[in-house]
Amino acid sequence: MDVGTLCLGVLSFGDTSGYGIRKAVEDWFRHFGQASLGAIYPALAKLTAGGAIEVIGAPDAPLEKRVFRITPAGRQRLADAAAACDGSETVRSPFLAGMFFAHLLTMDDVHRLVDERIAGLRGEQRRLRGLPAEAMTEGQRFTIRYSQAVIAAAINFLEHEGRAIVTAIERENLSSNQ
Amino acid sequence: MDVGTLCLGVLSFGDTSGYGIRKAVEDWFRHFGQASLGAIYPALAKLTAGGAIEVIGAPDAPLEKRVFRITPAGRQRLADAAAACDGSETVRSPFLAGMFFAHLLTMDDVHRLVDERIAGLRGEQRRLRGLPAEAMTEGQRFTIRYSQAVIAAAINFLEHEGRAIVTAIERENLSSNQ
């Protein structure tokens, strides 16, 4: 899902600014998508030009807050983009990349990687738990529960079986360095 | 982890061609990284120019198989790249993006998304189970077990709690369309 569609997605729940979209993406979509400001502003310009969104209030002063509203055409476009989604998922994991080459790392680095991953997972877990489930559609709740299930499994692995494997990695590294 | 480092990673286990690297990435690294041929060949050229890898056999005929070998400098570079990894992970999920906007979809689309995701997860599960764990380092085994734990949790969620939520989505969509 590209940045433009993500913007439409945020705006489908209410009017906001470019900056507000970035925050909303971070708060609501982080478990399945990302968007930086440098991508959001050009995307908003394109969407406005294409009639999918409009500026309400139009300050026309530079550096002033511009609030966007989705148009019916924009809603249609969002629905089309949602229908065009497939069941794929890709993971980009510096964590696993590092662990894959654990035999080239120091033990400290291996422990740091695992600790950082656990911290990241816990943070994400906290964030998801803090979202107001009552105010959501069933679809939104679905994505949160799915992510929670996956995160819980990852934490569980790292805290139980993971520790044992890290010990094994240390043993292996030790013996191969001798 | 960029494509160049992925190439070094493959070559650290043995000499092969650009085409062979793509296959190896697909077979061994798919759970945490991706690389297409259009990215691999330029990366190999840069790595060769930088002295991190060398061509062995050098056919010099165009369109002939060129086998690459990692140099000691390349091994150092791989080790540095591994040590530079952090504990982060990002998910790009057209699946969850679609489900998030389930209220804009037909029931068929929702079922298709879930079915496709389950099929993808099962395929990945099969691939990981088929890898020869005996011939691996502890680090490699770690990444596989971690991914297996996460995948199993995702499948479990989709087959149990997931079904109920899909039914709830259908109920919600039905009532909001009336």
Added chain:
DNA sequence: GTTTACATGTAAGCTGTTACATGATTAC
């Protein structure tokens, strides 16, 4: 024979990040 897999490489183009440039408003 013909399809599939193997094999290399280039180039256009898309998408996105980071850094830059600028300034207002709010909280402490």
Added chain:
DNA sequence: GTAATCATGTAACAGCTTACATGTAAAC
């Protein structure tokens, strides 16, 4: 008063995908 947050926008650059262009070798 000063630091953090809010706020917009541009531009350089990175990185990758897809399509193009070409051809060989093995399997069926």
